[in-house]
Amino acid sequence: MSHRPYPSVDRARHQLDRHDDETPPYTEPRPMTALERQLFEGAAAMVKAAQPGLAAVTANLRAAFNPRPASSEETTA
Numbered sequence: 001m002s003h004r005p006y007p008s009v010d011r012a013r014h015q016l017d018r019h020d021d022e023t024p025p026y027t028e029p030r031p032m033t034a035l036e037r038q039l040f041e042g043a044a045a046m047v048k049a050a051q052p053g054l055a056a057v058t059a060n061l062r063a064a065f066n067p068r069p070a071s072s073e074e075t076t077a
Contacts, residue, residue, distance in 0.1 A: 032040070
């Protein structure tokens, strides 16, 4: 015996019509305005300019949190 969630086909169609949640059609995103483009390019330039300084800060932090072993733990090669 098969499962029938609704007693009739008409009742099922009625329920589907009541709960129709059709997705809206895809729309193309609007193009960026000149101001948005300028802000985006400026932010990208700032990030690119900051990378060498951030690399130095990262290296200093790694050196600070990775201390050298104590003299008794050092090995000679």
